Amino acid sequence: MGWSSWNNFGPDINETVVRDTIDAMERLGLKDAGYIYVNIDDGWQRYKGSRAEHPLEVDPVKFPNGMKPLADYAHSKGFKLGIYSGPGDSTCAGYTGSEDHAAEDAKLFASWGIDHLKYDSCCSHSDAPQAEVQQVMLDMSTALIATNRSIVFHACHCGWANVWEWAAEEGANQWRIGQDISDDFNYPGNREKYYFDVLDMLDRGNAIAQYTGPGHWNDYDMLIVGLDGESKQLVGTGLSDLEYRTHFSIWSIMASPLLIGANITHLSSYDLATLTNKEVIALNQDGLGQAATLQYSSPDNSTQVYAKMLKDESMALMLLNRGTTTADVTVSMRRDLTVPWDVYRMRDLWKGRDLGPYDIPFTTEVQAHEAKVYRVWKVGCTVGC
Ligand code: GLA
Numbered sequence: 001m002g003w004s005s006w007n008n009f010g011p012d013i014n015e016t017v018v019r020d021t022i023d024a025m026e027r028l029g030l031k032d033a034g035y036i037y038v039n040i041d042d043g044w045q046r047y048k049g050s051r052a053e054h055p056l057e058v059d060p061v062k063f064p065n066g067m068k069p070l071a072d073y074a075h076s077k078g079f080k081l082g083i084y085s086g087p088g089d090s091t092c093a094g095y096t097g098s099e100d101h102a103a104e105d106a107k108l109f110a111s112w113g114i115d116h117l118k119y120d121s122c123c124s125h126s127d128a129p130q131a132e133v134q135q136v137m138l139d140m141s142t143a144l145i146a147t148n149r150s151i152v153f154h155a156c157h158c159g160w161a162n163v164w165e166w167a168a169e170e171g172a173n174q175w176r177i178g179q180d181i182s183d184d185f186n187y188p189g190n191r192e193k194y195y196f197d198v199l200d201m202l203d204r205g206n207a208i209a210q211y212t213g214p215g216h217w218n219d220y221d222m223l224i225v226g227l228d229g230e231s232k233q234l235v236g237t238g239l240s241d242l243e244y245r246t247h248f249s250i251w252s253i254m255a256s257p258l259l260i261g262a263n264i265t266h267l268s269s270y271d272l273a274t275l276t277n278k279e280v281i282a283l284n285q286d287g288l289g290q291a292a293t294l295q296y297s298s299p300d301n302s303t304q305v306y307a308k309m310l311k312d313e314s315m316a317l318m319l320l321n322r323g324t325t326t327a328d329v330t331v332s333m334r335r336d337l338t339v340p341w342d343v344y345r346m347r348d349l350w351k352g353r354d355l356g357p358y359d360i361p362f363t364t365e366v367q368a369h370e371a372k373v374y375r376v377w378k379v380g381c382t383v384g385c
Contacts, residue, residue: 001281002037002082003030004118004222007181007261010233011043011093014062018070022079024264031078033276034285035260037116037152038074039082045095052089054096056105071113082116082152083109087136092122098140106143109151116152117144123158123179130161134170141171154219164208168216174257177204181221183229183236185243185369186322195235196221198247199322205254206294206306212255214289219257223248226262226271242370245274245350246320249371252284253292253306253318279349280373287311292318296336303329303366307337310375315339317346317374321366329372332361340384341376349373 003021005013022038025031044063047054058066067083074081085105088097098105098119109117119140121133137155144151155172157163158179167175182195196204201220212218224231225248229238239247251258260275267275292308302323308316315337319329333341345356350373356362357379366372 001034001258001285002039002080002116002260003035003264004039004041004082004259004261005043006041007222007224007227007234008231008263009043011095013040013043015065015070019073021264022074022077025079026077028264028267028272029276030260030264030272033278034281035258035275036078037080037082037259039084039116039118039259041084041118042091042093042095042120044083045091047096048090048094049096050089051096051099051101056085056096056098056101056108067112067114071115075113080115081113082118083112083114084118084120086120086122086156087133087140088122088125092120092124102136102139102143103146106140106147106151110144110147110149114149114151116154118154118156120156121158121160126158126160128161133157133161133163134166137167137172138170145171156219159204164211164218168211168213173215174217174219176219176221177201177208178221180234181224183224183227183231183234183238185239185247187236197236198224198239198243198250202250202254205256205291209254209291209293212289212291214287217255217257218291220251220254222259222261223251223275224261225274226260226267231261240369241268241270241274242367244271246369246371248274248277249280249318249350249373250320252280253308253316253373255284255286255289255291258284277349279347279352279375283308283310283316283349283373283375286316292316296331298327303327305329305331305336313378315376317376319364319366319372319374321368321370324368326365326367328363329366330361330363333376335361339378340381341378342382343378343380344376345379346374346376349375
């Protein structure tokens with residue numbers, strides 16, 4: 001959990017933005033809610049162009065004091081600092097990359113006190129041979145381990161080459177399941193350069209949910225909560241408050257990394273309440289480390305039920321309305337979720353309200369594009385307990 005600079009700031013990132021972000025995350029209760037990683041994405045490097053022609057250095061205008069003091073500042077406040085590079089000669093935004101310099105760069109990052117590396121092969125490199133991508137990711141993973149510093153490794157390959165099938169074995173802690181997210185809930189049709197909206201990410205992630213587990217996560221991309229269609233980096237027109245909440249519910253129950261992408265200092269109180277709901281975050285951070293999976297879909301796929309078990313043997317449940325009109329959704333423990341719970345109690349995690357106990361299927365009204373999220377506990381059962 002943390003923040004990443006890209007979705008809002010793109011390459012216009014600097015020391016002041018990072019410090020202000022750290023201060024705001026502390027002040028606004030985001031740190032207390034668990035958002036610890038402050039990740040500087042592409043654009044911190046001094047040079048644009050080829051690594052063969054330029055060294056990898058910090059841009060002295062954007063970061064006049066260098067990275068080490070910034071990492072020290074983050075650590076002094078209880079945060080961790082992340083940085084970005086890629087295995088190419090240059091990065092996606094055209095800055096010098098780490099090609100042929102993995103060991104040297106890993107040492108450099110460790111010497112600064114870096115805690116997280118997003119190592120990005122670029123979404124445009126879908127045609128890179130898989131063996132080659134596997135090798136360059138392994139080179140960096142090995143180099144990070146050799147530094148003896150604990151650095152979270154994001155092997156970013158935009159969902160190409162079935163990265164979820166091999167990245168964990170190479171030591172990656174997270175990998176993107178697709179290309180960049182767009183600031184849309186459900187964009188009608190394809191764009192020229194294809195981006196994935198919130199529901200696209202859900203469907204992609206649900207199909208590969210089994211690859212997520214403790215320490216190695218399907219990454220649904222940085223959160224768009226609070227961008228409000230104003231990002232210069234992402235396409236998309238923004239979501240309603242409720243849709244952003246649904247987006248957050250999905251990322252939480254699917255156990256995706258939760259990296260806020262908005263300008264922290266501009267978040268509305270509604271969006272802050274969304275991002276700091278501790279009971280929803282608890283589903284994301286649960287010790288079993290599982291992603292929910294689709295349990296039931298209505299014939300027209302407009303209403304869906306997702307669920308996963310949690311470490312304390314309760315269940316996380318999400319009732320999603322993908323359609324455009326309010327709908328009733330019914331869930332039966334035995335029929336839909338195949339748990340032998342005749343009597344159960346629930347808590348509505350967005351309303352903060354306890355419900356039940358019930359001994360009948362549960363029915364509720366779900367608004368268009370709303371996700372209702374519950375935690376469910378067994379109270380009793382008679383058969384197959
Ligand atoms: C790619 C990634 C983005 C971001 C940019 C930076 O597009 O998918 O998340 O890191 O590169 O250039």
